[in-house]
Amino acid sequence: MTARDIGTLAQTSNSAAVPAAKLELRGVGKQFHTKRAHTQALSGIDLTISDGEFVSVIGRSGCGKTTLLRMLAGLVNPSQGQILVEGRSLWNASTVDSSVMSQLGVVFQEANLFPWYSVADNIALPMKLRGDGKQERMDRVHELADLVGLSGFEKSYPRELSGGMRQRVAIARALSTRPKLLLMDEPFGALDALTRERMNLELQRIALATNATVVFVTHDITEAVFLGDRVVHLTPRPGRIHRISAVDFERPRDIDVQTEPGFGAIVRDLRHALDEEE
């Protein structure tokens, strides 16, 4: 057992055998103070996410979805509460624990690729930055290109790819260091409906193949329900968890699951809950 395992076990309530949750938020809140406004972006967020779980986050504009994800990604420090990744604190006051950070992969709405790097070099960049050798990087690039359906495009440049392909490069890059936790903020928001549907299927396949734990922010209720094991609905001012809906359909899910009455009922409930906020 490593020192880290011991630390993880020590921080669980039952040190006998219960492993720490993959991700745990305890009383997390965030205020922003600017010259013009004090905003309570999030308040009292309690959420426990288990290993391999896919959690979608939805809510109206301004309810704190991106702030939540940015805190999980180590980009914004919480004003209150604690974020634990496998029992280890991500933030120590305003300082982020880089050893916890290395377990995370992040994908934003924009693919944010380096235009002068090939697909392979974009995918391998996080590995290069942490000092992995060239052969290891090349092997991993081919493995990932295959996983995200980009085999044969390794030497292409971002400008030669479609929007969906660029997003797949971004996903491959985020997966390159084998993160245990994948954080995605509206990754398919800029794509057309059909491409988005295909990307949903791809992402589900990738999440199952890698057993990654995923936190996925979206405005799209159908996408949230299709992908999620649970859907967290945030309400604004301040951003709080309004409710959490479980989605129990078996995986892998086919797009046709969306026509099942049970699926429609979950979507309808969430839509009504969002409408009631008006």
Ligand SMILES: Nc1ncnc2c1ncn2[C@@H]1O[C@H](COP(=O)(O)OP(=O)(O)OP(=O)(O)O)[C@@H](O)[C@H]1O
């Ligand atoms: N850096 C910042 N400085 C000041 N206020 C901020 C900052 N970032 C976010 N906020 C405020 O915090 C609140 C939550 O913003 P956030 O971007 O997290 O919401 P969101 O749910 O992701 O919105 P959208 O769906 O429109 O992307 C908003 O009121 C926003 O104005």
